[in-house]
Amino acid sequence: MTPRDWRIFVITALFIGFFPWVVQPVKAISHYVDVMVFAGIFTIVCLGISLLMGYAGQISMAQAAFFGIGAYTSGILTARFGLNPWAAMPAGALLAALVAWVVGIPALRLKGHYLAMATLGFGVIVHIVLSEEVAWTGGPSGMVDIPGLQVVGLKLKSELGWYYLVWTVVFLVLLFCFHILHSRVGRALRAIHEEESAAEAMGVPTARYKVQVFVLSAVLASLAGSFYTHYVTCLNPSSFNLMWSIRFILMVMVGGMQSLWGALLGTVLMTFVGNEWLHVFADFEVLVYGAILLLVALFLPKGLVSLVPRRAAARSI
Amino acid sequence: MDSFTFGAALLQYTISGLTIGVIYALVAIGYNIIYNVTEIINFAQGEFVMLGGLFAVFFTQTIQLPVSAAFFAAVIVTGCVGFAMERLVIRRARSSTVLSLIIITIAVSILLKGSAMFWWGKNPYSLPAFSSGRPFIIAGAAVQRQAIWIFAVSALVVICLTFFFRRSAYGKAMLASADNPSAARMVGIPVRQMILLSFTLSAAIGAAAGVSITPISLMEYDRGALLGLKGFGAAVLGGLGQFFGALVAGMVLGLAESFCAGYLSSGYKDAVALVLLLLALFFKPEGLFGSREAAKLKKF
Amino acid sequence: MEEISKSPAVPILELREVQMQFGGVTALRGISYGIPSGIIQAVIGPNGAGKTTLFHCVSGLLSPTSGEILFRGRPIGGLLPHRIAELGISRTFQHVALFKSMTVFENVMLGRHPRTRSGFWATGLRFPSMRREERRIAQEAMYYLDFVGLADEAELPAGALPLGKQKILEIARALATEPSLVLLDEPAGGLNMRETEELGDLIRRISETGTTVALVEHDMNLVMEISHRVLVIHYGEHLATGTPDEIKDHPAVIEAYLGEG
Ligand SMILES: Nc1ncnc2c1ncn2[C@@H]1O[C@H](COP(=O)(O)OP(=O)(O)O)[C@@H](O)[C@H]1O
Numbered sequence: 001m002t003p004r005d006w007r008i009f010v011i012t013a014l015f016i017g018f019f020p021w022v023v024q025p026v027k028a029i030s031h032y033v034d035v036m037v038f039a040g041i042f043t044i045v046c047l048g049i050s051l052l053m054g055y056a057g058q059i060s061m062a063q064a065a066f067f068g069i070g071a072y073t074s075g076i077l078t079a080r081f082g083l084n085p086w087a088a089m090p091a092g093a094l095l096a097a098l099v100a101w102v103v104g105i106p107a108l109r110l111k112g113h114y115l116a117m118a119t120l121g122f123g124v125i126v127h128i129v130l131s132e133e134v135a136w137t138g139g140p141s142g143m144v145d146i147p148g149l150q151v152v153g154l155k156l157k158s159e160l161g162w163y164y165l166v167w168t169v170v171f172l173v174l175l176f177c178f179h180i181l182h183s184r185v186g187r188a189l190r191a192i193h194e195e196e197s198a199a200e201a202m203g204v205p206t207a208r209y210k211v212q213v214f215v216l217s218a219v220l221a222s223l224a225g226s227f228y229t230h231y232v233t234c235l236n237p238s239s240f241n242l243m244w245s246i247r248f249i250l251m252v253m254v255g256g257m258q259s260l261w262g263a264l265l266g267t268v269l270m271t272f273v274g275n276e277w278l279h280v281f282a283d284f285e286v287l288v289y290g291a292i293l294l295l296v297a298l299f300l301p302k303g304l305v306s307l308v309p310r311r312a313a314a315r316s317i
Numbered sequence: 318m319d320s321f322t323f324g325a326a327l328l329q330y331t332i333s334g335l336t337i338g339v340i341y342a343l344v345a346i347g348y349n350i351i352y353n354v355t356e357i358i359n360f361a362q363g364e365f366v367m368l369g370g371l372f373a374v375f376f377t378q379t380i381q382l383p384v385s386a387a388f389f390a391a392v393i394v395t396g397c398v399g400f401a402m403e404r405l406v407i408r409r410a411r412s413s414t415v416l417s418l419i420i421i422t423i424a425v426s427i428l429l430k431g432s433a434m435f436w437w438g439k440n441p442y443s444l445p446a447f448s449s450g451r452p453f454i455i456a457g458a459a460v461q462r463q464a465i466w467i468f469a470v471s472a473l474v475v476i477c478l479t480f481f482f483r484r485s486a487y488g489k490a491m492l493a494s495a496d497n498p499s500a501a502r503m504v505g506i507p508v509r510q511m512i513l514l515s516f517t518l519s520a521a522i523g524a525a526a527g528v529s530i531t532p533i534s535l536m537e538y539d540r541g542a543l544l545g546l547k548g549f550g551a552a553v554l555g556g557l558g559q560f561f562g563a564l565v566a567g568m569v570l571g572l573a574e575s576f577c578a579g580y581l582s583s584g585y586k587d588a589v590a591l592v593l594l595l596l597a598l599f600f601k602p603e604g605l606f607g608s609r610e611a612a613k614l615k616k617f
Numbered sequence: 618m619e620e621i622s623k624s625p626a627v628p629i630l631e632l633r634e635v636q637m638q639f640g641g642v643t644a645l646r647g648i649s650y651g652i653p654s655g656i657i658q659a660v661i662g663p664n665g666a667g668k669t670t671l672f673h674c675v676s677g678l679l680s681p682t683s684g685e686i687l688f689r690g691r692p693i694g695g696l697l698p699h700r701i702a703e704l705g706i707s708r709t710f711q712h713v714a715l716f717k718s719m720t721v722f723e724n725v726m727l728g729r730h731p732r733t734r735s736g737f738w739a740t741g742l743r744f745p746s747m748r749r750e751e752r753r754i755a756q757e758a759m760y761y762l763d764f765v766g767l768a769d770e771a772e773l774p775a776g777a778l779p780l781g782k783q784k785i786l787e788i789a790r791a792l793a794t795e796p797s798l799v800l801l802d803e804p805a806g807g808l809n810m811r812e813t814e815e816l817g818d819l820i821r822r823i824s825e826t827g828t829t830v831a832l833v834e835h836d837m838n839l840v841m842e843i844s845h846r847v848l849v850i851h852y853g854e855h856l857a858t859g860t861p862d863e864i865k866d867h868p869a870v871i872e873a874y875l876g877e878g
């Protein structure tokens with residue numbers, strides 16, 4: 001990480017640390033802590049998307065499916081088999097990794113529109129399976145009574161506990177991603193994005209890296225899905241459909257695909273927009289989403305971080 | 318079910334498979350037209366089908382037009398939507414990256430779907446068949462009259478397109494700009510207009526498919542995505558850009574889906590076409606009828 | 618460093634009947650040739666002769682339709698490009714293929730890829746081995762930037778360099794993979810006279826480090842001045858070979874070039 005990244009890191013961490021202290025006493029916004037728990041969970045997904053799409057340039061419309069694989073694996077293993085949630089979490093991640101690997105090897109030979117369609121099709125298939133395997137997943141009506149999380153023997157009851165747990169994970173994942181980016185692996189990923197055959201000719205095994213970063217993004221989405229399950233303690237396939245994949249991408253795009261800070265900013269912003277301010281539109285929320293998506297893609301394709309003065313931006317990754 | 322012999326059931330599934338397959342083929346042809354000229358895969362293609370059906374509902378029920386007039390009205394209005402999409406959105410995205418382009422057409426599809434929900438609500442609508450009357454019974458299987466219409470409409474579309482691309486100056490110009498845009502521009506073909514035309518035409522064809530299928534399977538605001546995906550499956554399976562490939566592949570998909578619904582599980586019938594789509598993309602992205610060499614020369 | 622023999626009897630790269638077809642177009646019609654180790658080998662021929670295609674075949678970006686390519690006696694036809702890079706062949710591109718939004722420094726650091734090993738876990742968790750490796754990558758990248766004379770531009774985005782320097786940067790990136798054979802595809806294209814002269818010096822210095830250089834070039838002065846041997850291809854066929862002086866007066870070569878103009 002560059003010194004500038006460290007500065008932003010410290011400032012963000014301080015902000016996140018003190019945020020509940022500020023909003024909780026104010027009744028009207030005390031539930032912002034709850035919104036921020038969701039924002040944190042989504043950020044974990046979106047950091048993966050930033051690596052995969054923003055840096056490595058590989059499109060995936062299936063991130064909600066991996067989110068769902070983690071969520072349902074956790075839900076099923078804990079609610080139906082009584083497994084400890086902390087043990088179910090890696091199981092979900094493993095399954096997501098396996099699925100991503102099997103799908104990724106053939107899929108990532110495709111590029112552009114084809115890759116988008118392939119991942120989109122895969123995401124829809126996962127959604128169909130979640131809706132159809134009623135015996136396991138509860139079908140369209142979903143699952144309820146999924147156990148919550150326990151941390152060192154204590155049941156994690158308060159939103160505040162969840163808040164600090166989730167955001168600690170977010171910052172760990174953030175560090176992990178930053179370290180990857182500022183290394184030979186990160187350079188290889190960006191090289192694949194910019195000039196794939198040149199990268200290949202300079203000794204970068206592009207196929208392997210693409211699959212690996214796809215698997216990493218799937219694992220992150222799956223982890224986030226597990227946290228989500230234990231936080232809301234009920235599941236419904238509609239949280240894992242194509243629209244959610246698009247929402248995740250929109251979050252990253254709003255902040256800026258090619259910046260981890262952008263992914264974080266966009267996710268928090270769009271989670272607030274989605275959870276807080278779009279409710280007035282009820283069913284027509286989706287229209288607003290479409291409009292934001294279109295406007296961002298047309299007029300701000302590099303996201304909010306591209307509005308940061310150029311000199312500063314050029315120095316960070 | 319008792320009076321249904323195995324043979325009759327098989328025939329029945331075949332007929333309904335072919336019927337829906339022809340619809341997928343029309344959607345696929347819509348993809349092909351835009352792809353041929355722009356190399357864009359229009360993720361909003363399925364929404365044109367949905368709009369066609371719902372506009373036809375509007376014209377028959379609200380305006381009280383006869384069904385035949387409603388058909389053409391719906392096709393024209395949806396064509397205008399395609400026109401507007403190119404004019405207002407795609408044209409602004411000329412220098413966008415592939416990712417942005419994908420997001421843009423997805424955003425348009427969300428907007429179309431959302432608007433449809435706004436106007437028509439979430440309920441499915443039906444449309445009277447193009448001609449009334451009892452189904453024909455052939456060897457114990459019922460063939461709805463509308464199914465005949467669907468085949469007729471598709472045949473008409475294919476014949477018209479063939480003439481259009483082979484004979485008319487516009488069609489030839491479109492093929493030329495698809496083949497080599499800069500060369501086409503140099504010989505004075507207005508490539509921008511060709512792109513505009515491709516979106517309009519492809520929306521109109523999607524709408525024709527949508528109006529035709531609505532009397533059989535109803536239509537609602539959120540049907541576009543799946544129809545679009547399956548149509549794309551047909552387009553890939555048939556070899557992107559190839560009309561007759563799309564026709565055959567559409568029917569293959571329709572049959573696979575219909576047999577799955579009949580013999581395996583109706584819940585997974587939507588997954589069948591998607592699995593075939595993935596298999597085609599993964600193992601034969603040049604399509605059943607395309608050669609690997611030819612596919613390599615394309616940009617993908 | 619291993620002993621480099623300059624005797625033509627030990628080719629570092631051997632082409633045997635290499636053929637490349639694109640659909641109906643045959644770009645290479647069975648080229649056979651051996652590049653002696655340690656020399657500067659020029660490859661010339663009119664536009665469309667198949668020179669770039671030949672480099673694509675050797676570097677693995679294309680796999681030849683038929684024929685064999687041997688690198689230090691080992692067949693490499695059909696290997697993936699990154700394997701070939703690991704074995705010790707690197708290249709530049711006729712149309713500059715830099716990672717434009719990465720810095721000059723990062724471009725050269727990427728060239729160290731085949732000689733380093735940290736993966737996702739090691740880098741994500743910052744293992745000590747990975748940190749040592751990163752420090753080494755930075756030092757070595759700086760060495761190559763110094764070698765080609767771009768150290769001052771290290772922190773600029775590669776896309777911001779003028780074309781001449783981009784071509785030089787591509788060479789630095791290629792050298793950073795520690796190739797024993799480097800393929801330069803029209804490195805002087807777009808360069809002015811002074812830059813071309815400096816390029817000639819640079820190529821000589823590369824050759825002096827023991828790296829074999831294969832050079833596709835249209836600038837005949839440069840070719841005549843620095844290359845030890847010349848291979849002429851024409852319509853995908855091996856037309857002539859020899860020293861620059863022999864080639865200059867070769868009737869078939871003169872005909873090929875005059876016929877084109
Ligand atoms: N990917 C390709 N597809 C089809 N034809 C190609 C391709 N690459 C090169 N060619 C053809 O092969 C021939 C040789 O091209 P090239 O190797 O680029 O020539 P040179 O580098 O000598 O100018 C040309 O006729 C060119 O049109």
Ligand SMILES: [Mg+2]
Binds near residue numbers: 668669
């Ligand atoms: Mg060339």
